Amino acid sequence: MLESLPELVNDDPVLLRxxxxxxxxxLVGIGETEYLVDVxxxxxxRVARGPFVMPSxxxxxxxxxxxxxxxxxxxxxxxxxxxxxxxxxxxLTIEGDLHPLMANLFYIKGVLAAPRRLGGRx
Amino acid sequence: MAAAIDPIVGRYVHMSxxxxxxRIYFEEAGEGxxxxxxxxxxxxxRQFRHLMADRAVTDHxxxxxxxxxxxxKSTPPDGWEREEYRLTTAAYTEAxxxxxxxxxxxxxxxxGCSIGGRIVLNLAIAHAAEFRALIGLEAADFQTPWYDTTWxxxxxxxGGEVCAGLVSGLLAxxxxxxxxxETLWMYMQGGxxxxxxxxxxxxxxxxxxxxxxxxxxxxxxxxLLTGEYDFSCTPxxxxxxAAQIAGVEVVVMKELGHFPMSENxxxxxxxxxxxxxxxxSQR
Numbered sequence: 001m002l003e004s005l006p007e008l009v010n011d012d013p014v015l016l017r018x019x020x021x022x023x024x025x026x027l028v029g030i031g032e033t034e035y036l037v038d039v040x041x042x043x044x045x046r047v048a049r050g051p052f053v054m055p056s057x058x059x060x061x062x063x064x065x066x067x068x069x070x071x072x073x074x075x076x077x078x079x080x081x082x083x084x085x086x087x088x089x090x091x092l093t094i095e096g097d098l099h100p101l102m103a104n105l106f107y108i109k110g111v112l113a114a115p116r117r118l119g120g121r122x
Numbered sequence: 123m124a125a126a127i128d129p130i131v132g133r134y135v136h137m138s139x140x141x142x143x144x145r146i147y148f149e150e151a152g153e154g155x156x157x158x159x160x161x162x163x164x165x166x167x168r169q170f171r172h173l174m175a176d177r178a179v180t181d182h183x184x185x186x187x188x189x190x191x192x193x194x195k196s197t198p199p200d201g202w203e204r205e206e207y208r209l210t211t212a213a214y215t216e217a218x219x220x221x222x223x224x225x226x227x228x229x230x231x232x233x234g235c236s237i238g239g240r241i242v243l244n245l246a247i248a249h250a251a252e253f254r255a256l257i258g259l260e261a262a263d264f265q266t267p268w269y270d271t272t273w274x275x276x277x278x279x280x281g282g283e284v285c286a287g288l289v290s291g292l293l294a295x296x297x298x299x300x301x302x303x304e305t306l307w308m309y310m311q312g313g314x315x316x317x318x319x320x321x322x323x324x325x326x327x328x329x330x331x332x333x334x335x336x337x338x339x340x341x342x343x344x345x346l347l348t349g350e351y352d353f354s355c356t357p358x359x360x361x362x363x364a365a366q367i368a369g370v371e372v373v374v375m376k377e378l379g380h381f382p383m384s385e386n387x388x389x390x391x392x393x394x395x396x397x398x399x400x401x402x403s404q405r
Contacts (some may be wrong), residue, residue: 006275008178014282018346025372027157074328075295075296076295078350078351078353079353079356081295081351081352082267082290082292082355083291083293084269084288084291084352085291088266088268088353089353098273099278099279102273102279102284102287103279103280103284105283105288106283106286106287109287109290109291
């Protein structure tokens with residue numbers, strides 16, 4: 001799912017514009033698998049899949065495989081439709097330096113929701 | 123050629139709140155039973171513009187929505203620049219009752235969403251005899267915090283965008299884009315620290331746990347409607363609250379979130395019209 005982020009995001013002018021001030025690296029944990037997402041001025045430069053040796057990242061969003069799978073449905077069920085919905089229910093942890101996340105919240109939410117467009121599995 | 127003009131009229135009413143002069147903006151449409159609508163935290167009365175354009179409502183109800191001080195077109199009281207805004211149960215209750223008194227409303231119905239839903243519970247506890255009926259949208263006796271509100275008012279984070287970005291998850295996925303983004307736009311326009319100050323009431327001062335059992339729905343009927351996608355006030359939160367109140371009516375609204383009247387008015391009217399019809403048939 002996350003491997004498709006560069007094509008999903010970098011062709012979306014609205015999302016690119018939202019993220020134009022953001023350059024960062026964040027970690028996404030999906031079950032046991034970790035991904036590092038490199039952002040440069042709103043473009044997704046790289047998505048690397050772990051395991052990693054001494055990964056350096058700014059903030060991390062970790063959730064179970066089922067939680068992400070529900071989140072990425074075209075119409076997610078209640079409680080799985082938003083990162084904070086998952087976090088409130090203990091299905092997602094959000095940690096690290098949260099400033100880039102909070103200062104670019106629409107962008108990050110847009111990036112992480114983008115795989116819903118790959119579609120169909122509802 | 124005559125342009126289309128909404129059937130909504132806005133005016134300013136002068137009221138004293140907390141011993142200080144206020145100039146409160148309110149809008150209204152329709153004729154009949156007064157229906158006072160309370161907007162959510164960090165937003166304003168524009169959330170009710172669809173309700174106000176609905177003849178099925180305005181043929182029977184005089185729909186009114188006022189902006190709380192610091193919100194929308196109700197400016198803060200003089201001297202605001204020296205204060206940190208914090209909403210309290212007492213101030214919120216006073217504002218509602220003062221508005222009803224200022225307009226000489228006779229036993230109005232009050233419909234409130236989110237913080238408006240919470241204060242409706244407080245009105246039911248403490249002032250039930252003054253109202254014909256009380257409707258709480260996205261209402262419960264308590265809300266479990268799910269983020270640090272310091273993020274809402276900091277110089278290094280855009281206040282409007284972080285407020286809207288946080289609440290964006292509270293809308294249902296099915297809500298139409300146009301209504302969704304209009305709802306979020308209102309959050310982006312909120313004054314600095316205002317949404318945060320409202321949440322002081324929502325999370326701290328307005329905690330009604332242990333108190334809702336005192337509500338007597340024979341004095342004033344109470345309706346609680348909550349959207350299934352609302353995770354700030356979940357249907358479970360509302361049902362937990364309702365379980366303590368004899369005679370309350372509870373409805374879980376499908377395909378709706380925290381802003382039912384604003385995010386998907388077509389879907390919302392399916393739920394609110396039967397409630398409004400019930401209320402006006404009860405004399």
